[in-house]
Amino acid sequence: MLEFLLALLTAGTVGVLLIPLLRTRLTATSRLDNDLAIYRDQLAEVERERAAGSLSGPDAEAARTEIERRILTAADKDSTPAPKPAAALHRFLPPVLCLLVPAFALGLYLQIGQPGVPSAPFIPQPKAPTGAPPGTPRDAGPSLDQQIASARERLKQAPDDPETLSALGELLTQQAQGVVPQPAVDAFQRALKKQPGDPRALFYLGLHEAQAGDSKAALTRWLDLEARSPEGAPWLPMLRAEIDRVAKQAKIDPLSINPDRKPPSVAATRPPMATSSPMAGMPQPTEEEREAMAKMSPQERQQAIRGMVDRLDEKMRASPDDRDGWLRLANARRVLGEPQKAAEAYAKADALGPLESKQLADWAEAEIRQIQPGTPPSPQAVSVLKRLEVADPDNALALFYLGAASFAQGDKSDAARRWKKLLALLPPDAPIRAMLEEKIKQAE
């Protein structure tokens, strides 16, 4: 109905425009005809006036000649040939436009305007090729979907392998952009049944509880995990950051859940300016900078410190032969919680002169902090850890992670040997004993 009314309106408008345009063309009289009529009138007038005596004979004759002369000129002018081609365009363009515009509108309406046309996202599209999209580098490794499929395949062979279950849960969470979906929750719960205390499963189950609106349960689980984790465990920084985030969001004080909670390590929470000991290697601010910093908010202060460290970084790149400078930079990066940059600076310093065991331990820590939870230590980490072990055979960090690296490579007896040595070194009430014993059992 509406469409019909609109069509009627359009037709009416076009009609109103077209009719005068066409009519002028049909009734177009030549100019000469008009002129001749006027001159004829004028001649008759001259004749009348002469008869009435108001015009003398010679005057009337002069006027008559003048009018006749004009008639001749007019006739001359009119003898110009038929309309020029441009005139054809002028004559046809308006009516053609009048018809074309509505016709175009009608076409557009039928193509994309009418209500029956499906929305663009729902138009059935030819199926995209299933392989990698063009432009994806070949060496990007298996896609997430492939990794999930292969994890599921492995689970078919060993349905209760906690490592694979946790890995699958983590992949499913990645696929859901950080939301722990129900199938991942199931996987983590099965992993936990097989391997109680598995930090990865506990972490993600807590994350699920936080996402499901049960912050209290999440915090309880995480604080328990935090208490049982060895100091320096690679997942601790992330775990603490999450505890802070959820506690702040839900306005729950972690201490109300676990009153025995030790304050997290200094580097993780407080701005490093507040303490002196870990700052020993930091580039020291000038008096003015120190004063300005006292007035800043913690974030601004953190940023100012980062700015100073970045300046030191630039200076070191300009004069890379300063071993002490690299060590200072590495320490600053480590304290700021930038393990990757710290490790890089340690490597630079080490190239200029081998590091001592204390510095090796810091370097190893920076390497370990880069390890993704649940994956074995990287080759660089292993080489640093090996040197650390040589320098300090009883170093717990080296024993634990070199054991993990051996275990990942399938050398279970070596893993068990290192872990047993570590177990013997630990005090009898160390919280990680249970987890270590579990790991040794797996290795044997």
Added chain:
Amino acid sequence: MKSNRFLYVLPLLMLAILAGFFGWSLVSGRDPASIGSALVGRPAPTLKAPALRPGEAALTDALLQSGKPVLVNFFASWCTPCLAEQPLLERLAKKDGITIIGVAWKNKPEEARAWLERLGDPFVAVGYDLDGKMAVDWGLSGVPETFLIDARGIVRLHFRAPILEKDVTDRILPLLRAGGS
């Protein structure tokens, strides 16, 4: 001349009025994103959508008049806030035993199905509204939106955003405990 001078002051005056309004908006605690809902306190609009899971009955008003309060959740697989909300719905369905009816809005059914399979499916019944025609009656402005409908079929709450923990503990659960049944 006097009127001329007034003309010069006019832009300043406008600026002062605007600044005053913005300042007031900032401090008055008004939520400019909230557009309210005309449905709260009225009977729920018509529920009529084909079933998303193959072989199930289509969504009808009968689902809203079961004598139990229900949540109606509009979602889409292309909607990231819906993703964030999903674990919460799951928990409401499983732990708190709340009946949740889902409607996939402007979403291809096969994509919505795959999405639910990946994330878990908290819905007792779930339909789809491909062209969004049914959602017009519900006053939907986008997804996710969630309605709490009481046992008599009256809309009691309307969330125009993903549900958060505080919505559940402060608004949904108290209402259900108080007079939902």
